[in-house]
Amino acid sequence: MIKLSPSILSADFVKLGEEIKILEKEGIKYIHIDVMDGMFVPNISIGMPVIKSIRQNTNMVLDSHFMIEKPERYIDKFIELGCDIINFHFEATDKHMEIINKVKNSNKKVGMTIKPNTSYEEILPYLQYLDLVLVMSVEPGFGGQKFIEDSLIKISAIRDYINKNDLKCELEVDGGIKLDNVEKVLEAGANVIVVGSDIFEKEDKATIINKYNEIFKNFR
Ligand code: DX5
Numbered sequence: 254m255i256k257l258s259p260s261i262l263s264a265d266f267v268k269l270g271e272e273i274k275i276l277e278k279e280g281i282k283y284i285h286i287d288v289m290d291g292m293f294v295p296n297i298s299i300g301m302p303v304i305k306s307i308r309q310n311t312n313m314v315l316d317s318h319f320m321i322e323k324p325e326r327y328i329d330k331f332i333e334l335g336c337d338i339i340n341f342h343f344e345a346t347d348k349h350m351e352i353i354n355k356v357k358n359s360n361k362k363v364g365m366t367i368k369p370n371t372s373y374e375e376i377l378p379y380l381q382y383l384d385l386v387l388v389m390s391v392e393p394g395f396g397g398q399k400f401i402e403d404s405l406i407k408i409s410a411i412r413d414y415i416n417k418n419d420l421k422c423e424l425e426v427d428g429g430i431k432l433d434n435v436e437k438v439l440e441a442g443a444n445v446i447v448v449g450s451d452i453f454e455k456e457d458k459a460t461i462i463n464k465y466n467e468i469f470k471n472f473r
């Protein structure tokens with residue numbers, strides 16, 4: 254099943270509660286939360302108190318994307334905060350299996366993310382242990398960037414590996430996705446689609462979400 258995971262990075266944080274209610278009303282299941290530390294990426298976004306507030310205000314799946322150095326320092330905290338999916342970056346740590354096991358033992362879902370310049374082959378050995386793999390289609394750090402076309406090759410290759418090995422891992426893509434390129438991303442094999450600016454910069458969010466859902470109907 255194809256899922257839309259709206260990234261709140263482009264939301265109006267003064268109205269975050271209202272915006273979350275709109276997403277719920279439109280039947281959105283996942284909400285993508287970008288956490289940045291100013292070290293792993295050259296930007297600082299939101300952190301623990303915001304995740305806590307979101308958790309208290311929604312039952313949507315918290316699809317949290319941690320762009321932070323040495324994420325192993327905070328895994329216990331992310332679990333305690335109620336993140337449902339904990340995505341950490343392959344490039345940010347050398348404790349991959351330690352993190353995977355900790356998240357899985359807490360009955361949360363674990364995702365690993367790769368930046369545009371990281372080869373997809375690096376992540377293949379971990380796929381059997383992951384609930385989700387996240388392919389970045391822009392350099393992480395900022396919303397509103399242009400989709401990197403080479404990501405499509407990576408997405409297709411990972412999709413082939415998942416299917417050939419009959420893995421349960423979801424394939425998420427994040428960065429630069431708009432109504433006019435989402436079909437290419439779906440055709441390449443993604444099943445979780447992150448959209449930030451294309452939703453949150455629109456006044457009428459319901460209409461744009463419906464347009465995405467119409468496109469999704471043509472894919473499994
Ligand atoms: C970038 C973030 C993305 C971002 C996507 O580092 O991981 O989730 O918010 O925003 P758009 O859809 O505007 O590229």
Ligand code: ZN
Pocket residue numbers: 260285286287318427447
């Ligand atoms: Zn993200």
